[in-house]
Amino acid sequence: MHMKMNRCVSKLQLALGLLLFGWTAHTEESDYYQIDTFDTENLPMEVGAMTLLSDGNLLVGTRRGDVYVLDQPYGKPEEATFRPWARGLAQPLGFLEHKGWIYTAQRGELTRMKDSDGDGSADTFETVCDAWDISGNYHEYNFGPRMDKEGYMWITLNKPFGGQPYADPEIKQAHWRGWAVRVHPETGEMFPMAAGLRSPAGVEDSPWGDIFYTDNQGEWCNASKLSHLEFGDYHGHPWGLPTQTLAGEPFDSIPQPVSGTWMKDMHLQIPQFKMPAVWFPYDKMGKSPSGLRWDRSEGQFGPFSGQLFVADQHHATVIRVVLEQVDGHWQGACLPFREGFQCGIIRICFGQDASLFVGMSNAGWGGRGNRPWGLQRLRWTGKTPFEIHEMKAQPDGFTLSFTEPVHVESASDPKNYRMESYTYRLESRYGGPEDDKKELKITKAVVSEDRTRVRLHVDALRAGYVHELHIEGVQNQSQQPLLHGEAYYTLVRIPKTTHL
């Protein structure tokens, strides 16, 4: 009897729960963004390069040097086919279609290739630029090219790691490793653009024609990051400095950095030092950032149009980055977006239908997932997740916008927000701890009239620090929680005036 009643009560509770709180049931990323998988079980699809062709098909290059056209990429995955287009390239890690050619940065050169006789596979391979050296080390990968607004092609060059049998006898390494360069696509002339890169696995042009790149944490790059690449920048790694004599001004005046300096103070030591746009805190926002693409779909890929998506080779995730320019410096926040891909991701690429193609390989770098390689596709289901939409810095805090109007009571309670700040040193050691940590007090949370924005007042902001925000308890109007309640804003500069 007693038992029975209990059961009745629990049934009642369940029914009530369903009635009242059914919509608060936990939602998942897959409700909003779905992953489709192309069958690559028997094809070593270690994707290193991808681009959307002008005919709408996808060109996919593998780290083993094979290139395929993915025919019918937008329908059911099982209907798509991989058609061999070229082979024998040396680690192609980026494609760009330009004037009928496919440009690719291989290990030894920037190459352009095309199918001249129209038989469906490439037959002409031209060396555009091979002005950099190779010491014979596996880690001498090159990424790109991406074209800037002036029509030059940018390439980022990895530094080696280990044996260098063909090192230049004078500098005991190869020239131009650890640099970003740009190349004239016709003449092949190469121009040094920025020094101090470590393992710049992603390079991308922004909608406004600037170039950004991702770098992997390690020695002298003590937290993974996204950085804006501009002529004359120095990004912190000393490896490439012996090439400064070839590079000329302003690179020839960069001294060896002093290990242990706070990142925010590095410009005092080296004026050319460039702070990142966004740091990706270790393990929280991945471990190894790679490919990146801006959402230029104007809403076809969901509510994040104009924002940047960055892949991670270790966590098999795609994260989201929102940027703003403060006092001339590009900076912003990174936020979780989608996890659960089948392997560590190297390249992402938007298709014609605004789905995101995701190419991966774990060769050489362990990571999450259940396959050694793969090509997947991320589609927006049409449902809008309740997410932080943007995070912008203010002189005394941040403004958050949301993808939906918020529940005013929960969103205006400062206790529902927690903020911690920390920074990094530039050091010779590998990686680096989140240093000089401090919890920051949220003094006020003010919801905008249209309820889509919340103004956070923070006591007090710290320039040069990551501001890690955790939101718990903020709900939308239907009292759902956020899909992801965290954001990591790299506050290089504090704005002087309030802006929207």
Place this chain on the structure above:
Amino acid sequence: MPIDLKKDASFGSACLLSFCCLWNASMVVQTAPPTLPGYAHLLNHSDISSSQRGELLLGELQCVACHESDPASVDRIWVRQAPNLSAIGSRVTPQFLTDYLKNPQAHVTGTLMPNIFHASEKQARDDAVEYLTHFLTSLGGRLAAPKMGGSDALVQKGDDFFHSIGCVACHGPQREDKEDSLYISLKHLASKTTVDALSDFLQNPSLSRPSGRMPHLRLDAKEARALSVFLLRDQLHNPQSLAADPGEEPGLGFAYYEIDGLNALPNFEDLTANAEGSTDQITLNLPVSKRNNNYAIRYIGQLHTPTEGSYTFISISDDGSRIMIDGQIVVDNDGIHGRRARNGKINLSAGAHDFEVQFFNGGGGAELSVAWQPPGSSGRRGVPIPSDLLTTRTGKPMIPLASAPFVSDPQKSRMGQRIFAAMGCVSCHPLDGLAPMRKAKRLSELDPDQNQGCLGDTIRRGLPHYDLADHQRADLKAALVAHAKTNPPLSPAETVQKTMAVFNCYACHQRDGLGGPSTALAEKYFKTTFEIDLGEEGKIPPGLDHAGAKFRPEALKSILTSDKLHVRHYMATRMPSFSPELADRFSQAIGTADGQPSFTEGPSFSEEMAAYGQRFVGVTGMACITCHRIAGQDALAIQGIDLSSVYDRVQPGWFRPFLLNPAAYNPETRMPQFWPDGKSPFPDILGGSPDQQVDSIWTYLSLKNSMPLPVGITPKGQIAMELVPADKPIVHRTFMKEVGPRAVLTGFPEKLNVAYDFNVVRLAKIWRGRFFDHSGVQSGRSDTFLGPLGEDVLDLPQGPAFSFLDAPESKWPTPALTDRNTGGRFKGYRLKEENQRPVFRYNLESVAISEAPEPVIQPGGTILKRSFSLEASSAAKGLYFLAGEGEDIEQIAPNHFKVGEAYEVKLKGSFPIRPILRQKGAVKQILIPVNLEQGSATLEQTIEW
């Protein structure tokens, strides 16, 4: 009034005591308090009490050697034993003993040895020290004259070694003049001992330092010698060393080098040897030789010629060699070649001459034999140089600083022996047959509140003066107070902490927030032995939080006492070995302190579970083999800890939670969390249960070295990724051995393969049969330069195919290893529509050249045809084609040549071919002047081999 000890042969204890009481207040010497690096880690830490630190000092300063205490108290104290002096005479110079005993702290900064004579009258002290010196030097026989010498190279080697294996953890960096009081000083060593004695000590420190504070580092004789030469390096500049004769040992020294892409003898001065040793014969059969190709050896020593006269030396080698005497090249047999003899003559005086033989092998067969014809001998071939005429200098002599003749006096020695007993030296340094002549108060009777005794502001005459720092005195007093109460046995946690402080484990290992190398040390002196992308985990010894729960107790013991289960092969810092007693005590204590994991029995074994585990470990699963070696096989990318050691080392109950969340054990770990949020990426295997999946990995690893290899591992020596040109050619860019990092290979279905070096722009290699294994650069992080898979490999000239020459006799360019574009600028290639065969393009100045290599099938095997087409945009004069190069070239027909036994070439052109056959140095060359008067030309070369 000083006592004349010399007159008083019957010297009694009463006299001795009065001698100790003589007072001289004028002595002021710069000293430092006792240096105890392990103790220093406990300072300024809120969790560590003053009495805990003081208890450590009671042991390390051996207070209870004089102040007896009850067993419960002594059990907590862990009394250090002072050096065993029973053979001190054979280790230390008399001069050092004298200087040191007069004022230990002034002579060895931070020494733990107290000053006994701090309040003695100088003459009395000097007399006592003289007798003690005579006594001590009589123990164990006299320090032998040094046999081993040193060299700048050995100093460098020892320096590198000292600063990489972890000596700095206790002794601090030795590269700067200023000493850091944190570290145990070594500055005095050059006057203390010899290379021989120090090497012996370093190889077995517990013989003379029984309590293991200086641990066993398992040094071999060579390592110990290099370290000793480094530590005693000041002796190299000792005027006494400079005046001494260098010793010699039989045989030649050799150095072995591994260098890729060799085509001539390297400049050895710029290179670091992969291995060194000595040999009594000039032979390639050295124990260190690992490679068959791409290595070089240099043999160096002295040749002792019996008479004056003209000597002929002969070197027969494959590939190059050279004989040098007194810095002069006598036989030059350099370059890539088959077995070839060269000889040279030189007039030599009788006696010692610097003698050196250099050798390298690029690829293929290897051979070296060196012979001579001494004056008056007959026979064209020469005879081997008798091995007793070849010696190596043992190095520059190294004599301890300020060495002086010392004549031992038995009578003084006897008096020294009595002083040794009477003054209580024997309390700390026990010697057979000697007993302390007096005892101090018991420990419990000492009153810490009284400002007196060893801890007083002024130390009374006759008492040992430790030169303690204020905080050390305070800590000792706190410990005295604590010990006067109850003395419970040390808890396991206390035992762990005490062990780590006493033996300075904290120098390298962090635990409970204590210890670990300082940032400054970590940055400079904690390295990997080769470049491995493991981050700080690869360099810094692991933290010991949870270690008691992690390790199997037996494994921990073995790690502490031997190098068994030292699995971090990439870490330069060497984990020392400690005594079995210590290992027992420590492993038991840490096991109890950390608590055992929730389960200690692994899952029950089943083949099915092991098979799942095998799948997870391979690329079919979590791909653990990306970063972990397995059963002796290389990992795909990072050569991390071999997984076959896991089962012996760690407990299953630790393994599971660790695998599920590695970052909980080390936030900076590179190890991925394969089950994020407790979810398996393999929901269909074992019900998607993370626990069961980890258990299956454990089950698989329990097979240890007999485990079947997981998918993804290709056993050494097997072909992993063979490229097979089945129906059309494969053009493939890669790294290739002897071709370079910008190699472009083509494999034709006709079983002809060609490899171009587009760093230089030249055809480098052709071969028949199987094409190429591209796993050298395509698997994981490999950058192995692999060679051809097939057979009939023919190496073509190192220089470019085309070059402009000022004159027909001008030198053909010979590019160095890293030279670029000697043969033009590579412009790419196209694949011919009809057969997909490549046509390569390159520009040499104003001439655009295309080159189409093609197979020509014929009986006896496919041959190569190279068709060139040249277009000049402006008048191009003086362009030549190098059609062949070799020692012997024979012209068979006007346009047909035979190059040694290696190959034949035939030539055709759109212009009349007028070959030039010329001798250039040791080789002959066939040059074809290219006629570009028409603005364009074609040329065809067939190579048959």
